[in-house]
Amino acid sequence: MDQSDLIKVTINGREFQVAKGARLIDVCRKEGFDIPSFCYYADLALQASCRMCLVRIEKMPKLQTSCTVICTDGMVVTTQSEEIEKAQRSMLEFLLANHPLDCPVCDRGGECELQELTFDWGNLEERFIERKNAQPEKYLSPMVANDPQRCILCKRCTRVCDEWMGEQAIEAGDRGANTVIGTYGGWLNCTECGNCIEVCPTGTLLDGTYRHQARPWELNQTVSTCTYCSDGCELSIGSRGTEVYRIVARDRYVNGHNGEFLCVKGRFGHPFINHEKRIRTPLIRYKKGGKLIPATWDEAIRFTAEKLRSVAETRDADSIAVIGSPRLTNEALYSLRRFAIEVVGTENYAIADAFSLQTFFANLGGPLATHRDIRFAKTIVLIGGEPEELQPLTAKQIRQAVRNSGARFILINDTRIRLREQASQFIHINAGTEDAVVLALADSGHEEVCARKLGIDNQELASVRRAINETQGDVVMIFGGELSPAARAVVAQLPYAFGGDQRRVLLHPLPLYNNSVGAHDMLSGGKQINELLSAASDAIRAMYIAGSLLPKHLQKHADALSNLDFLVVQELFDTETTAFADVVLPAASFAEVDGTFTNSGGLVQRVRKAIEPLSQSKADWMITAQLAREIGLEFGFEMSASAVFRQISEQIPAYADLRYPLLKDESKPVQVRHAIVAQRALSAEVQTIHRAVEEMSDTGTKTFDPPPVGHELFKLGTLTEKVPQFHLLAAGNPKPETFRISPLYQITVDESLREPVVA
Numbered sequence: 001m002d003q004s005d006l007i008k009v010t011i012n013g014r015e016f017q018v019a020k021g022a023r024l025i026d027v028c029r030k031e032g033f034d035i036p037s038f039c040y041y042a043d044l045a046l047q048a049s050c051r052m053c054l055v056r057i058e059k060m061p062k063l064q065t066s067c068t069v070i071c072t073d074g075m076v077v078t079t080q081s082e083e084i085e086k087a088q089r090s091m092l093e094f095l096l097a098n099h100p101l102d103c104p105v106c107d108r109g110g111e112c113e114l115q116e117l118t119f120d121w122g123n124l125e126e127r128f129i130e131r132k133n134a135q136p137e138k139y140l141s142p143m144v145a146n147d148p149q150r151c152i153l154c155k156r157c158t159r160v161c162d163e164w165m166g167e168q169a170i171e172a173g174d175r176g177a178n179t180v181i182g183t184y185g186g187w188l189n190c191t192e193c194g195n196c197i198e199v200c201p202t203g204t205l206l207d208g209t210y211r212h213q214a215r216p217w218e219l220n221q222t223v224s225t226c227t228y229c230s231d232g233c234e235l236s237i238g239s240r241g242t243e244v245y246r247i248v249a250r251d252r253y254v255n256g257h258n259g260e261f262l263c264v265k266g267r268f269g270h271p272f273i274n275h276e277k278r279i280r281t282p283l284i285r286y287k288k289g290g291k292l293i294p295a296t297w298d299e300a301i302r303f304t305a306e307k308l309r310s311v312a313e314t315r316d317a318d319s320i321a322v323i324g325s326p327r328l329t330n331e332a333l334y335s336l337r338r339f340a341i342e343v344v345g346t347e348n349y350a351i352a353d354a355f356s357l358q359t360f361f362a363n364l365g366g367p368l369a370t371h372r373d374i375r376f377a378k379t380i381v382l383i384g385g386e387p388e389e390l391q392p393l394t395a396k397q398i399r400q401a402v403r404n405s406g407a408r409f410i411l412i413n414d415t416r417i418r419l420r421e422q423a424s425q426f427i428h429i430n431a432g433t434e435d436a437v438v439l440a441l442a443d444s445g446h447e448e449v450c451a452r453k454l455g456i457d458n459q460e461l462a463s464v465r466r467a468i469n470e471t472q473g474d475v476v477m478i479f480g481g482e483l484s485p486a487a488r489a490v491v492a493q494l495p496y497a498f499g500g501d502q503r504r505v506l507l508h509p510l511p512l513y514n515n516s517v518g519a520h521d522m523l524s525g526g527k528q529i530n531e532l533l534s535a536a537s538d539a540i541r542a543m544y545i546a547g548s549l550l551p552k553h554l555q556k557h558a559d560a561l562s563n564l565d566f567l568v569v570q571e572l573f574d575t576e577t578t579a580f581a582d583v584v585l586p587a588a589s590f591a592e593v594d595g596t597f598t599n600s601g602g603l604v605q606r607v608r609k610a611i612e613p614l615s616q617s618k619a620d621w622m623i624t625a626q627l628a629r630e631i632g633l634e635f636g637f638e639m640s641a642s643a644v645f646r647q648i649s650e651q652i653p654a655y656a657d658l659r660y661p662l663l664k665d666e667s668k669p670v671q672v673r674h675a676i677v678a679q680r681a682l683s684a685e686v687q688t689i690h691r692a693v694e695e696m697s698d699t700g701t702k703t704f705d706p707p708p709v710g711h712e713l714f715k716l717g718t719l720t721e722k723v724p725q726f727h728l729l730a731a732g733n734p735k736p737e738t739f740r741i742s743p744l745y746q747i748t749v750d751e752s753l754r755e756p757v758v759a
């Protein structure tokens, strides 16, 4: 930072150089001076109502709230004195005037900011003898429980709902001493992220799924990474014994790139971990059409090794395919790669992902944008996708970039998705024409035909180009899965077309799974999944699948698995894939293993073991290594995930020199070093897109109605289907007759609320 951008501030007698425009509360905290606060929350709009953050500033007549003061040169500040403590104690006494002192039965007891401050100071007077306002405990939704009398009206909840989620689902009602936090009609019909619960400093908003199950101090907190989408939120797994009780992102435990943000899946989607339907032992189907019979690990591994050996001998090594799910850790996927190449000797390995990132990374012309880069970008262009449903942290970063930093947000979509509310420009294109946007951006010569197929005015494309070229600072280009492989290659090179002296162009793909990027890195050089499935029962006679195929793969290749000579699957649950397996091996969930995921911003993040693997299940990489040993190759993993990761860092150039200790501190994220490729003409890809654009209809369709909240988020999948509350959400989150008891009672009285699994 330039010296002219710094000013001097004296805090408690010590002088500091701080950035011009810095907020006093942030500066004090950064320099190690504790300032209590309830309503202040970094990166949210100011509330300035609790008056806990008082400080004395020289030459100012009264105590000042440090959250509202911007530092000025020469400012002299005192953060601790008898006068300040007296004022703060009085404020606390006011806050407690209506607050029930029921910490012993409050779920937040032990991690409540109000309780902590009260205990820290000790000897707090309580002179109010009036009757306290009391209201019954209730539920606001299947996920959010509410004890209104504990509210201190800091309004963190209403601000995160509005600013992070763009929802305004929870609001302050009534006035003065009667003000209560609640929702219209008493029932929340929102995305159920639970962020209002997370940021609530008291026990007013609580996790409705974990209510009264454990006290926070009984739980081990294990910092790990979410297993759902590619945003890769850091979280803390709260476990006791062999059971996971809750998941939070509370920054006192985690401090990851998502702060205290999680979405409904990351926060509430964990009950699959200890679910009764988990596969607990290895299973063998000795005869096609027969039943899966429980077996020992030794039997199952020996049986599998013999079968694979026999297929390789009667046909050849290439008749065996190895497929990995993008939900697995890097360590598991790397082991699969070694298994395919070194043990089987086949190049037929693939990732079971919704779309491939191969052409994108092969042509990468600029850095990947992390979620922090999105938050501080000056211009954001989103082509396709629906991050508010599929990558909720990305959506939150876009909202905050627009709202808190005035970023320009250009949304290009065939549907009026909810993020349209934040867009400074919404380009409503015809369905299925996303490639035409890429073509027009790559070469303005195609603008006219592209605009016609997109169903928009020429000028709209020109204005996108202008907006990017006018930007000083970061431009982030985000794209969804709608783009073709050729268009993904062209997008990857756009930083060369739009980068400039004062401008960086960063890229951010929107893959669907927690480790889609890591899966690409570990299994690059393999085949496309559809290629292998098309060859199944013909050139491919046996498959080793870790995880499951996606329903869309099976729909497209209905007989692919049933016609194989041999299929071995590693899984947590019975799925459409295990239904065809000759051997099923019980895999451990993300909460039971050590490893890493790589998120859509390229951050390599630790996955940590919170509980022991359930029953006889094992980490995927261990199973693969055991199978390799049986066939005759020792991987040398020394039974430790860190040894596997060490091999990754030695073999995969983008991960060179990375080690677990370097990934230990979540507040210092580490980005994988994907190679930046030199500028290329890509004329073949441009021609391919051009041909496809020419074939597009001139009279396409656009979707005008915004899709319903939760249409993707609440969809029941193999994992979320194990969470009873998700069944209520998937059934439209019906408002119950009473809010006083758990909304789950609705499932017991109305069987129709149990939706079938749809994806």
Ligand code: SF4
Residues within 6 Å of the ligand: 144, 157, 160, 161, 162, 165, 167, 168, 169, 170, 188, 190, 191, 192, 193, 194, 195, 196, 197
């Ligand atoms: S759960 Fe999320 S969307 Fe719903 S009220 Fe709370 S913050 Fe808002």
Ligand code: SF4
Residues within 6 Å of the ligand: 150, 151, 152, 153, 154, 155, 156, 157, 158, 181, 196, 199, 200, 201, 202, 204, 205
């Ligand atoms: S419910 Fe919690 S976060 Fe919301 S105003 Fe009350 S105390 Fe603050």
Ligand code: SF4
Residues within 6 Å of the ligand: 226, 227, 228, 229, 230, 231, 232, 233, 261, 262, 263, 264, 265, 266, 267, 391, 392, 393, 394
């Ligand atoms: S946004 Fe994605 S990574 Fe974050 S909690 Fe939700 S599903 Fe998990």
Ligand code: FES
Residues within 6 Å of the ligand: 036, 037, 038, 039, 040, 047, 048, 049, 050, 051, 052, 053, 065, 066, 067, 068
């Ligand atoms: S933190 Fe400053 S007034 Fe609440």
